[in-house]
Amino acid sequence: MLTLSWNIRGLGRVEKRRVVRNLVITHRPTFLFIQESKLDSINNKVFSSIEGMWLSRGMGVDEVGTAGGLIYIWNDDLAIAKSCISNNNCLIIAGKLVSLAK
Template sequence: MLVLSWNVRGLGRGEKCRAVKNLVTLHNPTILFIQESKLRLFNDQVVRSLGGLVLAKDVGVEAIGSTGGLISLWNANLFKVIACISNQNCVSLAGELVSLNKKVVFCNVYASNVECDRKALWDCIIEAQVSLPKLWCIGGDFNAILVSTERRWGSTILGL
């Protein structure tokens, strides 16, 4: 089983979609998480352009304006989805890994830059964890800077 996660920072250009499809072809993942698609329209054509025929099942959360957008694609022969919970910041797929005969939750996250919104997202995930299977795989963009050297743009504020 292979799970890939990528913050693409926009899928508006053809070369970005081709890069995602090449990644899928090269690695043949069970699940693909995409964050910050920036797509306001999500349809079957987008799914085919990213996952081809292998990752044909999907859940998408459209962007608001020019920010956000989540896409979760999976191989239905390897992972059978039983339930899906989604909002602007998270797509949680509860299902069964066929080869292991295990129930698992895959969670694709694109957290807000605002600290109190990130806390609300984690509270929501923790609440969902009570009623869903115990095995979880969480990936995505958590918009959290743990060490000041991770910061790529802007100034570093002391005390963070």
């Protein structure tokens, strides 16, 4: 299991999304956390531009004021999300690793 976490300070530019996608393709993490996305709308286009066909599920919190936005993406074959709580400053996802879920 590998986790990548990055305070990216803005994910709006295609070049930055490409760098994140290349990291995902190269390292194949189970979890990817991105802080300070600076995106006012986190949608499927954002997820698909960085998930690299390895990460399959995601949740996000849009930027609000000085709170810069959060993105959490994971490989659904390796981890199962059961519930999610989010607000402007926090994203909490509870779940299980597939190997421990049996």
